[in-house]
Amino acid sequence: MAQVVVVTSGKGGVGKTTSTAALGAALAQGGENVVVVDFDVGLRNLDLVMGAERRVVFDLVNVVQGDAKLAQALIRDKRLENLSLLPASQTRDKDALTPEGVERIVSELREKFDWILCDSPAGIERGATMAMRHADMAVVVTNAEVSSVRDSDRIIGLLDSKTLRAEQGLRMPKHLLLTRYDLARAARGEMLKVEDVLEILSIPLLGIIPESQDVLRASNLGAPVTLASPASAPARAYAEAAKRLKGEQIQVTMPAAEPRGLFGKLFGRRAVA
Amino acid sequence: MNLLALFRKRDSAPVARERLQVLLAHERAVVGGSDLIAILQEEILAVIAKHIAVDRDKVQIKLDRGDPVSTLEIDVEVPSLVRAASTARRVPEAAARR
Numbered sequence: 001m002a003q004v005v006v007v008t009s010g011k012g013g014v015g016k017t018t019s020t021a022a023l024g025a026a027l028a029q030g031g032e033n034v035v036v037v038d039f040d041v042g043l044r045n046l047d048l049v050m051g052a053e054r055r056v057v058f059d060l061v062n063v064v065q066g067d068a069k070l071a072q073a074l075i076r077d078k079r080l081e082n083l084s085l086l087p088a089s090q091t092r093d094k095d096a097l098t099p100e101g102v103e104r105i106v107s108e109l110r111e112k113f114d115w116i117l118c119d120s121p122a123g124i125e126r127g128a129t130m131a132m133r134h135a136d137m138a139v140v141v142t143n144a145e146v147s148s149v150r151d152s153d154r155i156i157g158l159l160d161s162k163t164l165r166a167e168q169g170l171r172m173p174k175h176l177l178l179t180r181y182d183l184a185r186a187a188r189g190e191m192l193k194v195e196d197v198l199e200i201l202s203i204p205l206l207g208i209i210p211e212s213q214d215v216l217r218a219s220n221l222g223a224p225v226t227l228a229s230p231a232s233a234p235a236r237a238y239a240e241a242a243k244r245l246k247g248e249q250i251q252v253t254m255p256a257a258e259p260r261g262l263f264g265k266l267f268g269r270r271a272v273a
Numbered sequence: 274m275n276l277l278a279l280f281r282k283r284d285s286a287p288v289a290r291e292r293l294q295v296l297l298a299h300e301r302a303v304v305g306g307s308d309l310i311a312i313l314q315e316e317i318l319a320v321i322a323k324h325i326a327v328d329r330d331k332v333q334i335k336l337d338r339g340d341p342v343s344t345l346e347i348d349v350e351v352p353s354l355v356r357a358a359s360t361a362r363r364v365p366e367a368a369a370r371r
Contacts, residue, residue, distance in 0.1 A: 145289075146289050146292065146293055149293055150293065150296065150297065150300070153297050153300065153301070154300070157301070186286070189284055189285065189286045189287065190285055190286060191286055192286050192289050192290060192293075193286065196286070196289075196290045200290070200293055200294060200297060
């Protein structure tokens with residue numbers, strides 16, 4: 001059965017789009033049939049990070065409003081044939097997304113794909129609530145920094161109240177993806193520790209993505225980091241996070257501190273249940 | 274840079290953790306619809322307004338949300354004691370007459 005996953009955070013700039021692209025590609029690399037959907041209407045960027053910016057003809061709003069068929073708007077990845085992108089509109093605003101239109105598209109996507117990853121815009125307004133509305137589970141992207149943790153806490157509250165699952169009285173499974181993590185700084189007491197963020201937000205850990213030049217390099221090249229540099233630390237962390245999303249039990253690896261690499265030890269941390 | 278400054282700089286993560294824990298405890302309560310401090314503030318002001326013509330600009334409110342105690346400080350500037358007292362007396366009388 002298809003899984004709809006919302007990648008959300010509240011705060012901007014924490015790595016939602018990068019993570020959507022990397023998790024989507026990692027799932028596809030594992031043989032799953034995946035679509036990544038950009039809900040950031042007006043400020044689309046998933047197309048750019050995926051390297052498909054020059055192939056966008058129709059977008060999410062065109063399909064919502066019935067101006068284009070879903071199949072016309074979907075862009076198949078050139079590297080992975082089982083990975084597709086549904087881009088957002090760049091010229092419209094978020095009010096162009098109607099609840100009925102989004103519901104229709106999500107149910108059509110459920111027929112075609114195993115995984116539907118919804119890249120949420122920042123904030124808690126319409127775009128963000130539309131992106132999370134039909135989710136079966138959520139990936140909460142957080143940096144180990146006070147404003148990001150506070151906004152994540154707010155988003156967790158919305159996931160538990162504003163989603164269809166919540167309204168039906170069902171539990172919304174939520175996973176924490178800690179991005180741009182700098183182990184060396186955390187060890188020096190300059191950055192919140194993984195344990196601190198987990199304790200404060202109290203949702204299970206999906207993965208820790210280390211701060212790395214490889215992520216910027218990948219977005220420069222227009223490829224998810226798991227495709228651009230599969231052997232890099234962030235790519236391995238995303239690949240493992242994708243497996244946990246599928247329900248595999250793998251210990252969370254503490255990323256190595258760049259550039260020293262002294263801390264690349266395995267920590268016996270509890271992964272997603 | 275002296276040693277003390279170096280030590281203080283390294284200690285910022287525990288401060289972040291503590292600030293977040295206090296803040297989120299309060300914010301979660303607000304979302305749950307039971308922000309006691311905000312309710313108290315509104316009701317105290319309403320009681321004062323019943324007896325004195327309160328100029329909102331002359332009311333200073335200081336709030337410090339903390340753990341384990343929060344403080345709410347309300348400082349109301351009363352125009353003149355005599356006038357305030359007579360207003361205060363008149364209101365209950367008016368109520369009694371009805």
